[in-house]
Amino acid sequence: MEMVYYYDGSFEGFLSCIFESYAKKEVLTAIYRDEDAVPTLFDCRTVVTDQDHANRVLRKLIKISPSAAELIQKGFLTCMEEKELHLYRLVVKLLGEGPSFLRKLSDETLYPVATAVRHLHGEVHLLKGFIRFSELGGVLGSEIEPKNRVLPLLRTHFCARYREDAFFIYDRTHKEALFYAGGKAIIRPIEGFQMAPPDEREANYRLLWKRFYDSIAIKERENPRLRMNNMPKRYWNTMTEFQDESYFKAESFPADAAGHAVPAGKPVPEILPGCELSDPG
Amino acid sequence: MPLSVLPAVLAAVVQRPTIKHTMDVLEKLSILTDAAKYDAACTSSGGSRSFKKGHIGNTSSSVAGCCHSFSADGRCVTLLKVLMTNRCIYDCKYCVNRRSNDTRRTAFTPEELADLTINFYRRNYIEGLFLSSGVYRNPDYTMELMIQTLRLLRETYRFNGYIHAKAIPGAAPELVEQLGLLADRLSVNIELPSESGLKLLAPDKSKKAILTPMRQIQSRNIQNKEELVKYRHAPKFAPAGQSTQLIIGATPEDDLHILRLTQGLYDQYRLKRVFYSAYVPVVEHTLLPGKDVKPPLLREHRLYQADWLLRFYGFRAEELLDEEHRNFDPRVDPKCSWALAHPHFFPVEVNQADYETLLRIPGVGVVSARRILSARRTGPLHTEDLRKLGVVMKRAQYFLTASGRMADGLRFNQDTLLHNLILTEQPSLPQPEVEQLSLFLP
Ligand code: SF4
Numbered sequence: 001m002e003m004v005y006y007y008d009g010s011f012e013g014f015l016s017c018i019f020e021s022y023a024k025k026e027v028l029t030a031i032y033r034d035e036d037a038v039p040t041l042f043d044c045r046t047v048v049t050d051q052d053h054a055n056r057v058l059r060k061l062i063k064i065s066p067s068a069a070e071l072i073q074k075g076f077l078t079c080m081e082e083k084e085l086h087l088y089r090l091v092v093k094l095l096g097e098g099p100s101f102l103r104k105l106s107d108e109t110l111y112p113v114a115t116a117v118r119h120l121h122g123e124v125h126l127l128k129g130f131i132r133f134s135e136l137g138g139v140l141g142s143e144i145e146p147k148n149r150v151l152p153l154l155r156t157h158f159c160a161r162y163r164e165d166a167f168f169i170y171d172r173t174h175k176e177a178l179f180y181a182g183g184k185a186i187i188r189p190i191e192g193f194q195m196a197p198p199d200e201r202e203a204n205y206r207l208l209w210k211r212f213y214d215s216i217a218i219k220e221r222e223n224p225r226l227r228m229n230n231m232p233k234r235y236w237n238t239m240t241e242f243q244d245e246s247y248f249k250a251e252s253f254p255a256d257a258a259g260h261a262v263p264a265g266k267p268v269p270e271i272l273p274g275c276e277l278s279d280p281g
Numbered sequence: 282m283p284l285s286v287l288p289a290v291l292a293a294v295v296q297r298p299t300i301k302h303t304m305d306v307l308e309k310l311s312i313l314t315d316a317a318k319y320d321a322a323c324t325s326s327g328g329s330r331s332f333k334k335g336h337i338g339n340t341s342s343s344v345a346g347c348c349h350s351f352s353a354d355g356r357c358v359t360l361l362k363v364l365m366t367n368r369c370i371y372d373c374k375y376c377v378n379r380r381s382n383d384t385r386r387t388a389f390t391p392e393e394l395a396d397l398t399i400n401f402y403r404r405n406y407i408e409g410l411f412l413s414s415g416v417y418r419n420p421d422y423t424m425e426l427m428i429q430t431l432r433l434l435r436e437t438y439r440f441n442g443y444i445h446a447k448a449i450p451g452a453a454p455e456l457v458e459q460l461g462l463l464a465d466r467l468s469v470n471i472e473l474p475s476e477s478g479l480k481l482l483a484p485d486k487s488k489k490a491i492l493t494p495m496r497q498i499q500s501r502n503i504q505n506k507e508e509l510v511k512y513r514h515a516p517k518f519a520p521a522g523q524s525t526q527l528i529i530g531a532t533p534e535d536d537l538h539i540l541r542l543t544q545g546l547y548d549q550y551r552l553k554r555v556f557y558s559a560y561v562p563v564v565e566h567t568l569l570p571g572k573d574v575k576p577p578l579l580r581e582h583r584l585y586q587a588d589w590l591l592r593f594y595g596f597r598a599e600e601l602l603d604e605e606h607r608n609f610d611p612r613v614d615p616k617c618s619w620a621l622a623h624p625h626f627f628p629v630e631v632n633q634a635d636y637e638t639l640l641r642i643p644g645v646g647v648v649s650a651r652r653i654l655s656a657r658r659t660g661p662l663h664t665e666d667l668r669k670l671g672v673v674m675k676r677a678q679y680f681l682t683a684s685g686r687m688a689d690g691l692r693f694n695q696d697t698l699l700h701n702l703i704l705t706e707q708p709s710l711p712q713p714e715v716e717q718l719s720l721f722l723p
Contacts, residue, residue, distance in 0.1 A: 100659055103658060105666075105669060106669035106670060129348045129359075129405075130349070131405050132405060133403065133404045133405050142405070161338055161339060161405075162403075163337070207307065208307060211307055212361065212363075212406075213350060213352065215310070216362065217318070217353035218319070218354045221356075221559075221561070221578065222353050222354055223353075223355040226355025227352070227355040230351040239350065240406070
């Protein structure tokens with residue numbers, strides 16, 4: 001029987017949909033988040049997130065192969081259109097054909113997911129470089145506007161880099177933030193975030209960086225197209241070197257980066273294989 | 282961590298040493314960046330400093346090749362690339378910092394530079410420092426200034442990020458040793474690819490002064506590897522190896538000469554990288570190309586492509602160029618040139634060829650070759666599959682078969698093949714420059 005499912009948008013909710021489709025022997029033609037509900041001719045049902053069901057599906061996937069589970073988890077972080085349906089179909093294939101299916105890179109079910117995950121990795125790689133932190137009251141803070149939900153994959157890198165510091169990265173697109181302090185990191189949804197203005201010291205380093213950036217280019221080699229290919233414009237918005245004058249002016253009152261409430265909300269899939277904090281020391 | 286604790290943790294003010302910047306540092310930064318920008322090396326690859334307690338930063342493989350920005354010329358910005366000072370006692374004709382050039386001179390203090398580095402690093406502007414210098418007073422004095430800076434960074438600031446330092450030719454071996462224990466990578470720039478070029482344009486430098494520290498770094502690297510096997514905590518000496526830079530187009534050496542030199546440096550000095558820098562005419566001099574001559578960007582591009590083939594594709598210099606073909610064809614990349622000159626090697630059947638053979642197909646890279654090996658284990662591959670594996674079919678299609686067949690509807694002969702290959706690459710190339718060598722005085 002063909003069905004449309006609705007779920008709460010969480011990764012566990014998505015896995016619960018898969019569980020339910022198998023339990024009820026239903027074939028899914030679409031999976032939508034509750035808020036994206038559209039009128040449809042198909043029969044539809046809302047699946048309630050069940051932690052136990054979700055765990056069973058995830059364990060099953062890990063049993064097929066850990067990299068299959070990782071692919072599904074990462075696929076869920078991507079901005080692929082109808083990612084739920086793509087991932088659901090991939091799970092069906094994996095359960096049917098086993099782990100060797102992962103080698104069929106040109107298969108029409110696997111290819112779009114693998115491509116989306118490749119874009120996710122690409123964006124993560126670029127952001128490792130393009131993220132700009134400001135030091136505000138001893139805390140390092142930054143904002144990004146990624147297409148994909150990159151925070152879980154940025155976590156290990158920045159935790160290792162700023163091991164002894166406190167920092168946060170706010171994702172404007174998905175309205176969630178990664179917080180790190182005292183050896184612990186969490187990712188939480190956050191509404192109405194506003195970055196504190198720079199103090200004199202911070203404004204000064206911003207200016208120094210802008211000056212360095214402007215001086216390092218060789219005029220005789222100017223090549224706007226090459227720069228754009230390497231560093232797409234959509235990242236410039238949050239990069240120090242492309243801000244207008246006001247960004248380099250200090251505010252007279254002391255910066256306060258800490259005054260934000262952290263509302264409770266749906267948790268995001270933050271634990272990924274190879275993405276947990278491990279102590280390498 | 283309970284959420285309620287967060288604001289408190291985030292509000293915690295961490296005390297760190299402050300240096301009051303005056304406009305002075307901003308000025309110095311402009312001058313000493315401007316003077317350093319012609320060095321092509323700006324990568325943090327090959328680092329391996331993992332986290333250390335109480336330190337900031339890491340140079341694990343996850344940041345290899347991490348670009349923090351791209352400058353207006355499209356080049357990757359990874360490191361704070363500056364000179365310690367642009368004062369110089371030497372008079373290399375091609376260089377903006379040469380003694381006889383009338384330009385503003387300044388120097389960082391080690392404190393200023395360490396403070397800049399650590400604060401740029403904290404803000405994720407950079408992956409580390411690339412420190413070079415003019416020769417101030419004498420090579421030893423210059424190296425001591427650099428060592429002081431690095432020592433401040435590593436010991437006082439506990440900086441665990443990437444450092445690339447230039448060894449100054451002519452400095453005492455003990456100083457090279459100290460520098461190597463603080464830096465991740467060392468480099469000695471050859472700059473001019475021949476001894477006659479050096480004599481003519483860099484009369485204060487000799488081939489020997491350049492090669493001596495190179496050899497020292499190489500043997501020290503080998504010795505260090507053995508030490509590290511015996512004692513895991515032995516101090517690391519330039520763990521990311523050494524590199525050098527060659528200036529292209531200031532002197533009349535051809536591509537064959539440069540590529541052979543490159544091959545020799547990889548074989549005999551175990552360099553990690555050779556960088557090429559298209560000469561930008563910064564000074565009017567009878568021995569140098571005139572100021573209106575454009576930097577030979579296309580030539581530099583071809584040399585980088587060939588260098589890539591030497592390092593990752595199993596090619597040797599003598600396969601790519603020889604006495605009859607002394608320069609790269611500007612119209613097609615070196616791998617395509619090689620393929621066109623070896624028609625008997627093709628087409629390659631992707632379902633059977635080994636890794637090395639796959640790598641010889643234009644349009645097949647290291648990643649796509651590996652994907653082909655993996656994917657073909659589940660069943661025979663067809664031409665339609667290859668694009669999805671990352672093969673650049675508009676180049677590769679002429680040189681391969683999949684399950685015995687070429688891509689559908691493909692018609693070509695030797696002449697149209699070259700034409701087609703030229704067309705596929707054209708849009709992404711740097712502008713061809715005016716012929717340089719003819720402007721060079723005999
Ligand atoms: S020694 Fe270095 S800085 Fe001094 S003139 Fe020669 S190339 Fe320039």
